[in-house]
Amino acid sequence: MTHPSPKSEFIQGIMDQLPLQLGVVPFGLVFGVLGMASGLSAWQTILMSSVIFGGASQVVFAQLWMAGAAPIIVGSSVAVLNLRHVLYSVAVAKYLRLLSLRWRILLGYLLTDEAFAISIKRFEHDPTPRNAHYHLLGSGVTLWAFWQLSTIAGVVLGATLPAHLNLDFAIPMTFIAIVLPSLRHVPHVLAAVSSGLVAVFGQSLPYNLWIIAAAITGIVIGAQAEKWKAQQ
Amino acid sequence: MEGATMIWAIMIVTGFATFLMRFSMFSGLIHRALPPALDRYLTYVPIAVLSAIIAASVFISHETQMPTIWNTRVLAAVLAMAVAFRTKSVIATLIAGLGVLWVLENLF
Numbered sequence: 156m157t158h159p160s161p162k163s164e165f166i167q168g169i170m171d172q173l174p175l176q177l178g179v180v181p182f183g184l185v186f187g188v189l190g191m192a193s194g195l196s197a198w199q200t201i202l203m204s205s206v207i208f209g210g211a212s213q214v215v216f217a218q219l220w221m222a223g224a225a226p227i228i229v230g231s232s233v234a235v236l237n238l239r240h241v242l243y244s245v246a247v248a249k250y251l252r253l254l255s256l257r258w259r260i261l262l263g264y265l266l267t268d269e270a271f272a273i274s275i276k277r278f279e280h281d282p283t284p285r286n287a288h289y290h291l292l293g294s295g296v297t298l299w300a301f302w303q304l305s306t307i308a309g310v311v312l313g314a315t316l317p318a319h320l321n322l323d324f325a326i327p328m329t330f331i332a333i334v335l336p337s338l339r340h341v342p343h344v345l346a347a348v349s350s351g352l353v354a355v356f357g358q359s360l361p362y363n364l365w366i367i368a369a370a371i372t373g374i375v376i377g378a379q380a381e382k383w384k385a386q387q
Numbered sequence: 388m389e390g391a392t393m394i395w396a397i398m399i400v401t402g403f404a405t406f407l408m409r410f411s412m413f414s415g416l417i418h419r420a421l422p423p424a425l426d427r428y429l430t431y432v433p434i435a436v437l438s439a440i441i442a443a444s445v446f447i448s449h450e451t452q453m454p455t456i457w458n459t460r461v462l463a464a465v466l467a468m469a470v471a472f473r474t475k476s477v478i479a480t481l482i483a484g485l486g487v488l489w490v491l492e493n494l495f
Contacts, residue, residue, distance in 0.1 A: 177477065203402075206399060207401055211436070215436075218440070220394065233405070235436065236433075237408055238408060239430075241421070243409065244409055244410065244413060245412045245420070245421055245426075247412075248413040252413050254413075259414070263409045263414075264410075266409040321489065321492070322485075324444070325481055325484075328484035329480070330440055330441050331480055331484070332476065332477040332481070333433075333477070334433075334438060337433070346431045347434050350434070351438045351442030354438070369436075369439035370439055373431060373436075375428075378428045378430075
């Protein structure tokens with residue numbers, strides 16, 4: 156079997172990633188606007204997109220900071236939200252294990268939801284991929300560039316956007332677009348509903364603990380429901 | 388620590404933690420697969436966390452800070468959910484949610 160060259164893998168990664176930018180760009184814009192509105196400086200908002208490089212967790216960071224949450228709560232909420240990346244890491248590990256440390260560090264940094272979603276298909280398509288890591292590099296770099304540019308655009312535009320547009324409402328709308336299509340089984344729905352209920356009625360919990368309490372409730376109820384369902 | 392320094396500190400620590408989670412399984416340090424139970428729990432992380440944020444931003448009134456099931460944001464969100472379910476499109480959901488909210492708040 157012939158293997159595509161590194162260059163053609165890299166370009167294919169870019170091409171496969173481009174359609175997803177339709178959703179990434181508005182999300183980045185909204186984060187840029189929200190970051191500034193929540194009291195972060197322009198530099199903090201822009202650099203967070205490189206340092207954390209995780210859309211939903213950056214939004215949570217900004218919202219909790221704006222609400223005056225303690226640093227430990229902000230930090231652990233971001234960490235809980237990003238735990239899912241361990242799953243992506245598991246899934247791609249067998250394809251990346253033999254690469255040099257430098258490659259593995261770079262691809263680890265680029266392993267976001269979107270890059271994973273696109274490149275895992277490439278990896279699974281060919282059981283012994285020789286240059287497929289260039290595909291992940293291409294899709295990861297593409298996402299990175301669009302995320303940085305749309306964050307910067309949001310920071311620049313933020314000051315000029317009128318308040319009556321309710322742009323903060325774009326965050327839950329973006330999440331609705333992500334979560335709703337992923338509710339495929341009853342346990343998923345139970346996880347979503349139970350987490351939502353704790354979030355709404357746990358608002359008075361001290362230290363903004365509601366987000367962690369809601370997340371743990373949803374995760375445990377969803378996973379237990381799935382287990383019971385499988386045993387029946 | 389003052390506010391700005393604290394933001395940088397949290398950002399760098401959580402950024403490094405996020406990197407470690409992404410890098411963990413091909414870091415060369417972990418050779419075992421995840422136990423199936425942990426794997427099952429992890430798959431519910433995105434749904435649970437994102438639902439919490441959605442619920443808090445939709446069902447908490449901006450005026451009273453109390454739970455509500457009847458205001459413009461709830462109406463807009465319900466419509467956006469229908470659009471998300473049918474189209475699976477971020478753009479369409481954003482337009483539906485923000486558009487309905489704008490109409491409700493500015494025309495009535």
